[in-house]
Amino acid sequence: MSRKPFYAVVALLFLAGLALSLYRHFTFEVPWLPGEKRQIWSIEAKVEFNAGRGPVKASLAIPGTQTGFTLLNESAASPGYGLSFLEQNGGTRAEWTIRNADGPQELYYRVDMLADPNARPRSPASIPGIVSHSVQEPYATAIEQVLMQARARSADAFSLTRELIRELDSRQQNAQLLAQYRDKNRLLVEMLNRAGISARLVKGLVLEDGRRRQSLVDLLQVFDEDRVEIIDPASGQPGQRENLLLWEYHSSPVLDLVGGVHSRVTFSMIEQEQPVRLALAKKFEESNLLNFSIHTLPLEEQALFKGILLIPIGVLVVVLMRVLVGLKTSGTFMPVLIAMAFIQTSLATGLIGFLLIVSMGLVIRSYLSHLNLLLVARISAVIIMVIGIISLFSVLAYKLGLTEGLKITFFPMIILSWTIERMSLLWEEEGPKEVLSQGGGSLLVAVLAYLAMNNDLIRHLTFNFLGLQLVVMAAVLLLGNYTGYRLLELKRFHPLAKED
Template sequence: MQERIPFYILVLLLICIGLGSAIYRHLSLEIPWLPGETREIWSVEARLEFVADGDAVVAQMAIPDTQPGFTLLEQATASPGYGLSYLTEEQLPAVRWSVQKAYGKQVLYYRATFLLDSKQTEAWPPPPEVLPAPILPEPITLAALAMIEQAQARSADQITLAAQLMNALGSEDQQVALLRQNRSLAEAALLLMQFASIPARQVTAVPLRHNRRNQDSVPYLMVYSGDQVAFFNLETGKEGRPARLLIWEMEDQPLIDLVGGSNTRVSFSMLREVVKIQTALEEKYADVSAMQVSLHSLPLEEQKLFRGLLLIPVGVVVVMIMRVLVGLRTSGTFMPVLMALALMQTTLGAGLAGFVLVVMTGLVVRGYLSRLNLLLVGRISAVIIVVILLTATFSVIAYNLRIVEGLNIIFFPMIIIAWTIERLSLLWEEEGPKEVLKQGGGSLIVALLAYTLMSNHYIQHLTFNFPGLQFVLLAIVLILGSYTGYRCIELIRFSPFNSADQEKGK
């Protein structure tokens, strides 16, 4: 028993490494356990228009950054003739265009690509300092204090207080009319927040709607209460931040700061693209070393190759279970795995029919070659040539009969088919056709089981996106390889002896 302890430790270590690697990739890189998930990628373009005065122009526009719900993937500008710089180290992220002289209408573009990302937990900027309330005429001050007193009786914290005040601003009360005299809703709301000592700031937001053009931004009020943040639409007074609301500017700064021009206008266009989650994650984690060393960093052609190769251990486990535990006999140890790989390139019915047809015809030809007393190398070489000729012949016949699936027989490995024919032929000569049917039938059964698992989308997703699970499969293979007990078929075969022993006991 003590001699087996290192073996059990090795198996346990392999399982822990495999499962730990998979859990790490799921938690750190957000790779899902299930296939088929998608993500939204939004391309948002800001169009800045203004009229230049004919002198030097400096235009600075606030730009968005990664924020809760959104991850910035890339950004670019289109500004021919203008110098460009990104002010990313400033408190207010911005892009600045400059030119020595410009005249007439000017149009500048800025484009940002964002991933709609529910896992993004980037912190909001800290709350602004609450300044003392301004000195206003006494009627306005009394109206504001009265509104705050009424709202405090129906609120529990700063956010609920702000919500009550925003609701009050939407009414036609006399106090509201006095407060909003010569003031917009945004100005009145900020004034009330100042009187109530509520940390708040006005932000510029862009509602994302697919395939929209020339859309204006929307002002929002951002209210703080400890670690909580709430948003209020300053056009409608409603509370809440929709899932597809991109905060474009959030530092109490003007959206546009222009020197050398006038009549500025900023409009937004946006486009949504729904992509597979793996594509989105590759862009999100393009600079993360864990993603750079993964299979997803390879070219697409190599990725496709490894998607097939990583399925082979799954087929190997199936073969070991069927041979070691069940007791099925196959023609060749892992020939069923190669058959399953070939079947994945064809339709199941056409692939099986083509394989059986080629093997049966090859057995007939091999029977004739055995009479020529050829050497093994010559015999195998002849069988390979015959298999290629048979494959070409059947493909031409299938094409002329309009059986397109018959062309897929070319995906079967010719060398493997030739060795299968040679092995079955020798088996026929030495042990008879019954043994050929046993091993040939066992090979087909195991190949079908391996094909069923290897063609499963869930299995394909796990093996490619969590390559560490190969260690778990290795551990299973080691466990199966150390099994020395009875096989299921042997238990069935020896069951008459058990019955006889029971009758003797009676």
């Protein structure tokens, strides 16, 4: 019979599991390694002004998701004020309103921004129109001469901007004259417009942990066809720095105040790190349909699945040890359940507890074999006996101050009972050597399964990438098709190899 359909199913499972895992990693940014954290900036804008005994309307430009930053949370504190978040000119503004206010006023706006290299604005930046300015002499001539010199050394809008900054920072006569005409940053926008280039001033906030009462800085946003670039007018350096957040980038005032005077906006900020799962929860909270993640379940179910999803790893270890190595175990998947108990108790406590319970159980079970009880009654007696042994050890451990000993209650009592029954029958039929062989094999496989299931990397991968369950299933199917020699069987054929 052809095995092609079988291998096709295995390949399909493997590819599907791998595709789901890659989708989770690249689309929802789930890391492959545990313990990764993300940087979050908590920024507070403080608006201060004096109200003039009447209605007040204060409109503050606020940031949104942009290149390098994702908006997670935002809130405002404004006792007595009404608050609305309005979309204006392609940007968002926080608007406070009150019917009557008098004296010094303070309004607060807070935002949490995730440093996110994959973040992109929801919509491309709108290109501002080119505004023509009438300039009087001698400034018009100076502007034309500076533009001519900068244009000769440039190749596009961005290099022209850098050359203009260099010219205006020089000590040449034209630069000194233009310094008396207009502020350098606004002059740059005007000169770029005169050269037929769209540009505008935007406001950015330099992020530095623990800083207070900071102000926004001017930046140039320059457009060249379908490209846009942020340029620092002070240094001429292109590109948006990692620690630079664009606060206002739609050619609007940072603060628009009606009914108040002497306004001021200052900023305070702190940096904090959060685990990736918490940091990205807000970012992808609306991606429910294709977000196949245990994290979308309630916490109680998450805790349950965190253990359940480790079982296939233990099963894979059992299949490897039985099919490839040839170890014998007492019960097919009893080692997996024992390994689950080891996770709850710790390995040393679990091993000692398992050996004590099974040893004492075998002694008592040997007495029950002389009573010639029916199977159901005998198993029931063994279950009650196991419960009694566990209770006795727990009380004894508590009296002796050995709190670790209390954890043996996590052992699966029914499985332990059947293990004692099987080993007792095996002792009677095959002798103590076979009991030690299967019991030792079970313990060895349980320890190996525990080491695999308790590994931080494996726990992270199984909990965050459900597609890996399909990969494990494909591996199990392949192992189930193995018909070759087991490693322990090679010892049996070793004398034949010597004869050859």
